[in-house]
Amino acid sequence: MQFQQLQYFVAVAETRHFTRAAETVHVAQPSLSQQIKALERELGADLFRRARGNITLTDAGEALLPLARRILADADTARHEVQEVAQLRSGRVRLGATPSLCTGLLPDVLRAFHDRYPGVRLLVEEGGSHDLVRELARGALDLALVVLPLPTPSPALTTVELLREDLVVVSSPDVPEPGRGRRAVRIADLEGERLVMFRHGYDLRELTVAACRAEGFEPEFAVEGGEMDAVLGFVRAGLGVAVVPRMVAARSGHGLRVTPLARPGLHRAIALAHRSDVAPPRAARELQRMLLER
Numbered sequence: 001m002q003f004q005q006l007q008y009f010v011a012v013a014e015t016r017h018f019t020r021a022a023e024t025v026h027v028a029q030p031s032l033s034q035q036i037k038a039l040e041r042e043l044g045a046d047l048f049r050r051a052r053g054n055i056t057l058t059d060a061g062e063a064l065l066p067l068a069r070r071i072l073a074d075a076d077t078a079r080h081e082v083q084e085v086a087q088l089r090s091g092r093v094r095l096g097a098t099p100s101l102c103t104g105l106l107p108d109v110l111r112a113f114h115d116r117y118p119g120v121r122l123l124v125e126e127g128g129s130h131d132l133v134r135e136l137a138r139g140a141l142d143l144a145l146v147v148l149p150l151p152t153p154s155p156a157l158t159t160v161e162l163l164r165e166d167l168v169v170v171s172s173p174d175v176p177e178p179g180r181g182r183r184a185v186r187i188a189d190l191e192g193e194r195l196v197m198f199r200h201g202y203d204l205r206e207l208t209v210a211a212c213r214a215e216g217f218e219p220e221f222a223v224e225g226g227e228m229d230a231v232l233g234f235v236r237a238g239l240g241v242a243v244v245p246r247m248v249a250a251r252s253g254h255g256l257r258v259t260p261l262a263r264p265g266l267h268r269a270i271a272l273a274h275r276s277d278v279a280p281p282r283a284a285r286e287l288q289r290m291l292l293e294r
Contacts, residue, residue, distance in 0.1 A: 003075065005039040006068040008032045009047060013065050016055045066138065073139025080281060091283035092121040096132040096144035098203060099228040101270065104247030105145070105163075109294055113287050120283045128201040133157065136275055142284035145291075147203040148269040159271040162291060166246045167207070167266040169259045172238040177257065184262035188215045194222035194240040196231050203268065208243045211266055232256065 011021035012032070022029040040047050045060035057065065080092055097106055102124065110122060125135065129146040136144050137156060148161065169178055169185045178193055179185035190212060197219070198205040212219040222240035228248065235242050236255040243266065249258045272291055274280050280288060 001039065001042055002035075003071075005035050006071055008035050009039060009061075009064065010068050010072060012036060012048065012055065013057060013061065013068075018055065070139050074278060077139065077142070077278065077281060088117045088283055088286060089119045091119070091281060092123060093281070093284045093287050094123045094125070094140065094142045095284075095287065096125045096127060096135055096141045096146075098129060098132070098145065098147060099126045100204060100245050100248050101145045102126055103228050104245055104251055105270070107251075109287075109291055113290055117283065117286065129203055130201065133273070136273060139275070139278070142274065142280045143288055144273045146271055146273050148271045150273075156276055157273050158276045159273045160292065162270045162272050164267055164269050167204075167243050167261060167268065168246050168249050169241055169261060170232070170235050170244055170249050170256045171241040171259070172236055172255070173257045175238045178241050178259060182262070184260045186262045187211050187266070188217075190219065190241070190243075191215070191217040192220070195219050196226070196234045196240040196242040197221045197224035198231055199225045199227065204243065204245075207266060207268065 007025055008021065008027070011024045012018060015021045015024060018033055018036075019029050022032040025032065036047065043060065043064075046058050047061035047064060049056045049058055095106075106124070110124075113120070114122065125132070125141065127135070129150060132141065132144040132146055133150055133154060135141045137154060145162070146159070148159065150157075150159070169190075171178055179189035182189070195208070197208070209219055223234050226234060228244075231242050231244070232248075232252050234240065243261075245268070246258075249256065272288060274284075274288070279285070
């Protein structure tokens with residue numbers, strides 16, 4: 001099995017078209033087809049069902065695809081690792097983080113990293129913890145900041161808890177205070193409040209909804225489906241209140257009233273995750289060190 005054959009196989013699997021796949025990998029279509037056939041002969045199984053205008057994966061092809069993607073991703077990581085020069089004058093870090101952490105935790109750390117290593121490219125992908133775990137597993141990310149506990153615990157990942165963060169209630173100064181003006185809002189006080197709610201897949205959405213249900217009520221949404229910036233904007237406009245991390249509220253406090261949650265409150269644990277079977281590239285290890293020492 002040749003590395004090039006796996007590249008051609010993944011290209012066909014993703015485009016479902018031999019000619020377009022050949023254009024993607026910059027090779028003549030007959031050469032690509034020959035290599036796919038050679039791979040099938042070596043594996044002893046057809047990888048594609050071929051019909052005019054309809055290329056689909058066989059069961060064998062479906063089984064090979066995630067493995068091939070991981071091999072290619074690992075090879076790409078190895079290439080970049082070898083190409084890095086002394087003192088981290090070049091390289092890249094592929095970092096995943098939940099949107100709230102991109103707003104609250106990362107700006108200062110990434111600025112410090114960039115000041116120290118200006119030649120290293122920082123590629124940041126926002127997503128929910130579930131999506132980030134999947135991207136880590138297939139080799140598309142070097143590191144990810146995720147919320148514990150993981151939605152689907154994986155023995156293939158190593159996680160190190162980074163911090164624990166309180167959640168607070170934010171509201172517009174132009175509307176009545178949540179909790180009837182108490183210095184701290186109880187979860188039960190949110191019953192009857194109209195909430196500005198994040199989209200499905202946000203860890204904060206699941207945490208807030210679960211806390212409300214534990215108090216015996218179903219939360220009422222004024223607006224739902226937004227990302228972090230949109231949620232804060234809707235709150236500023238007086239559409240409702242939202243439960244957000246304290247770090248985000250502190251950085252985005254202009255035009256917002258911030259009220260703590262009464263004990264025991266709500267908290268979340270943030271962890272730094274990477275694959276257990278592959279060491280992160282050198283630049284990623286340096287960013288990892290800076291995050292752990294922050």
